Amino acid sequence: MPETTTYAKALNTALAGLLAGDERVFLMGEDVGVYGGAFGVSDGLLDRFGEDRVRDTPISEDAIVGAGVGAALTGMLPIVEIQFSDFVVNAMDPLINQAAKLHFMYGGRANVPLVIRAPGGGGTGAAAQHSQSLEAWFAHIPGLKVVLPATVQDAHDLLIAAVRDPNPVVFLEHKLLYKTEGHFEATDDVENPVAKIGESRVIRHGSDLTIAAYSIMTIRALQAAEQLADDGIDVEVIDLRTVRPLDIGPVRESVMKTGRLVVAHEAPIPVGVGAEVVAGVVESNALDYLLAPVRRVGAMDVPMPYAKDLEQAVIPQTGDIVDAVKEVIKS
Amino acid sequence: MPRRDPSTPEGAVESLRLMWTIRRFEEAVEELFDRGQLHGTMHLSIGQEAVAEGVAAALETGDMITSTHRGHGHTLAHGADPATMLAELLARETGYCRGRGGSMHIADVAGGNLGANGIVAGSMTIAAGAALAERMKGGDRVTVCFFGDGAANEGSFHEAINLAAIWDLAVVFVCENNQYGMSMASDKGTAGGSVAKRADAYGIPGSQVDGNDVVSVFETTLEMVRRAREGEGPSLIEALTYRYRGHSKSDRNLYRTQTEIDDWRNLRDPLDRFEGSLLESGGVETGTIDKIRGEVRESIRDAVTEAFAAPPTTVADLEGAAYA
Ligand SMILES: Cc1ncc(C[n+]2csc(CCOP(=O)(O)OP(=O)(O)O)c2C)c(N)n1
Ligand SMILES: [Mg+2]
Numbered sequence: 001m002p003e004t005t006t007y008a009k010a011l012n013t014a015l016a017g018l019l020a021g022d023e024r025v026f027l028m029g030e031d032v033g034v035y036g037g038a039f040g041v042s043d044g045l046l047d048r049f050g051e052d053r054v055r056d057t058p059i060s061e062d063a064i065v066g067a068g069v070g071a072a073l074t075g076m077l078p079i080v081e082i083q084f085s086d087f088v089v090n091a092m093d094p095l096i097n098q099a100a101k102l103h104f105m106y107g108g109r110a111n112v113p114l115v116i117r118a119p120g121g122g123g124t125g126a127a128a129q130h131s132q133s134l135e136a137w138f139a140h141i142p143g144l145k146v147v148l149p150a151t152v153q154d155a156h157d158l159l160i161a162a163v164r165d166p167n168p169v170v171f172l173e174h175k176l177l178y179k180t181e182g183h184f185e186a187t188d189d190v191e192n193p194v195a196k197i198g199e200s201r202v203i204r205h206g207s208d209l210t211i212a213a214y215s216i217m218t219i220r221a222l223q224a225a226e227q228l229a230d231d232g233i234d235v236e237v238i239d240l241r242t243v244r245p246l247d248i249g250p251v252r253e254s255v256m257k258t259g260r261l262v263v264a265h266e267a268p269i270p271v272g273v274g275a276e277v278v279a280g281v282v283e284s285n286a287l288d289y290l291l292a293p294v295r296r297v298g299a300m301d302v303p304m305p306y307a308k309d310l311e312q313a314v315i316p317q318t319g320d321i322v323d324a325v326k327e328v329i330k331s
Numbered sequence: 332m333p334r335r336d337p338s339t340p341e342g343a344v345e346s347l348r349l350m351w352t353i354r355r356f357e358e359a360v361e362e363l364f365d366r367g368q369l370h371g372t373m374h375l376s377i378g379q380e381a382v383a384e385g386v387a388a389a390l391e392t393g394d395m396i397t398s399t400h401r402g403h404g405h406t407l408a409h410g411a412d413p414a415t416m417l418a419e420l421l422a423r424e425t426g427y428c429r430g431r432g433g434s435m436h437i438a439d440v441a442g443g444n445l446g447a448n449g450i451v452a453g454s455m456t457i458a459a460g461a462a463l464a465e466r467m468k469g470g471d472r473v474t475v476c477f478f479g480d481g482a483a484n485e486g487s488f489h490e491a492i493n494l495a496a497i498w499d500l501a502v503v504f505v506c507e508n509n510q511y512g513m514s515m516a517s518d519k520g521t522a523g524g525s526v527a528k529r530a531d532a533y534g535i536p537g538s539q540v541d542g543n544d545v546v547s548v549f550e551t552t553l554e555m556v557r558r559a560r561e562g563e564g565p566s567l568i569e570a571l572t573y574r575y576r577g578h579s580k581s582d583r584n585l586y587r588t589q590t591e592i593d594d595w596r597n598l599r600d601p602l603d604r605f606e607g608s609l610l611e612s613g614g615v616e617t618g619t620i621d622k623i624r625g626e627v628r629e630s631i632r633d634a635v636t637e638a639f640a641a642p643p644t645t646v647a648d649l650e651g652a653a654y655a
Contacts, residue, residue, distance in 0.1 A: 030513065030515070031515065035512055035583075038513075058481070058520035059512050060486070124371065125372070126449075248387040258397070305430065306371060306428075306430060307431065308370045308422060309646060
């Protein structure tokens with residue numbers, strides 16, 4: 001029966017299902033055991049699955065990801081947690097030079113089915129080293145997949161898909177989404193994921209303008225769409241869900257219908273995923289359907305400040321999407 | 332000459348004042364947070380005051396420190412102004428970082444505080460670099476690198492100490508072993524039995540001290556600072572202490588017992604012990620101690636008032652602020 005739960009609990013349910021369903025799966029990271037993870041995502045899993053499979057590590061990100069690569073290369077399905085996505089930076093060698101390369105470099109004869117879960121994003125007052133949205137870094141690397149669920153159901157379904165994927169997957173959760181509630185149906189079948197990595201999806205139909213977004217910006221785009229509806233503007237929202245591989249098809253189709261595009265992400269705009277989405281649209285004949293210049297919505301181009309008012313100003317909010325949409329409609 | 336010598340009566344009064352300042356400052360911060368007047372999170376060092384003060388007292392004006400996410404104590408002992416720190420925490424334009432850094436990033440580079448750090452072990456190689464620059468500039472300033480027991484298991488710990496050792500850099504690495512890195516017990520997460528022992532591998536002096544005894548921290552640091560200043564190279568001090576509060580505001584303390592916390596607080600508190608030994612040796616009288624406590628309470632209260640009255644941060648000049 002469908003019910004509702006939180007994003008954090010949906011992840012927890014997926015982890016429990018995966019741990020129960022496949023003995024190759026294990027969870028490893030800082031404070032994932034008795035603490036339950038810094039954001040409570042692994043709450044209760046230590047009691048159920050024991051220290052071996054819900055494994056607390058020292059504060060050693062390089063070793064956490066590197067050991068994950070080694071274990072994945074040799075037949076396990078590790079899910080490693082990096083406490084804040086900012087600290088994946090401390091593990092860039094195992095992620096970028098190792099995990100992403102091995103399958104190709106070894107002639108396709110080896111796989112690294114590793115999942116790196118990490119919370120990203122701002123809005124918690126944690127300042128510049130604990131608030132970043134680094135997805136574009138990871139998405140730039142051939143060999144990595146980058147997943148950013150926006151909804152409660154996707155948090156669950158895409159995590160299962162990530163673990164089942166034979167490639168290294170960076171799975172970025174948004175800190176402000178953990179407590180959000182949404183429709184949820186758990187599946188017992190963790191062998192056959194219902195979601196597919198690399199599929200974007202129209203989550204609100206509309207005819208005047210297309211917003212493409214992911215992670216928390218999908219939620220903000222939906223809020224913006226509601227507000228805009230009051231002004232008679234009918235917005236279509238596409239949740240990209242994964243930024244590598246990027247499924248541009250639905251965005252092109254939508255633009256061919258609406259003729260207008262806004263792309264929204266929480267990361268700063270320069271060299272970001274937004275540029276990739278726009279390029280993906282204008283490289284196709286969807287270009288001919290554009291009625292107005294496209295707009296990207298993203299963070300102000302500075303590190304995240306601590307002060308609440310500054311932080312709110314830097315992070316793109318629902319209102320910023322509304323403004324961008326109105327400008328595009330006007331032009 | 333060290334700034335203050337807590338083993339002398341005059342120095343002891345100053346050190347005690349600083350330790351109380353740290354404690355009262357952090358209690359005030361905690362209260363502000365609980366009342367919803369502070370944004371974000373915080374890491375309190377209540378119970379660890381003797382490490383910050385014992386180390387900072389042994390430095391000279393001009394010496395440098397690098398600090399951690401749990402840095403209020405280091406920062407205050409190194410001479411920071413409580414009102415300016417509170418202004419930072421309350422997101423005021425007059426704060427040390429103009430409200431952009433917050434609790435975890437207080438810095439005063441010109442004043443020799445190269446910064447607290449949100450990245451565990453993030454400051455360790457920076458400390459080595461500062462000491463390298465000092466050497467290249469022909470100066471004799473010493474850099475103290477504070478870090479936690481948890482940080483000793485980051486790769487940077489090893490890279491920083493190795494570099495400092497091969498180049499004889501004037502760094503004193505001070506490990507504040509408060510028994511836990513978040514929920515990970517130090518003895519469970521650290522191979523080899525102690526952080527101090529790791530010094531052997533790099534051929535530098537390593538010593539473990541009672542981190543709740545301000546005088547022993549001071550004396551050990553003084554010697555390590557002397558050798559660093561005289562070109563004899565880096566060293567590693569491991570100060571054993573305890574954090575009373577949770578790791579941060581979201582900690583449910585599931586990984587330790589209340590008895591353990593109470594034992595440290597009731598039997599080994601650094602302020603109780605210091606005051607006890609001062610009274611016992613007759614170096615300081617009860618009246619003096621009461622006076623210090625009263626003055627500190629008032630000065631922190633004034634600092635809070637001053638910080639609240641300061642102008643808030645402004646969004647206006649953020650654009651372009653990432654670049655010099
Ligand atoms: C590179 C990195 N990994 C993890 C964290 C999250 N984190 C912040 S403090 C902390 C514990 C640090 O322990 P320790 O070094 O002993 O310092 P303490 O908190 O005990 O003062 C952790 C895991 C971080 N900030 N940076
Ligand atoms: Mg510690």
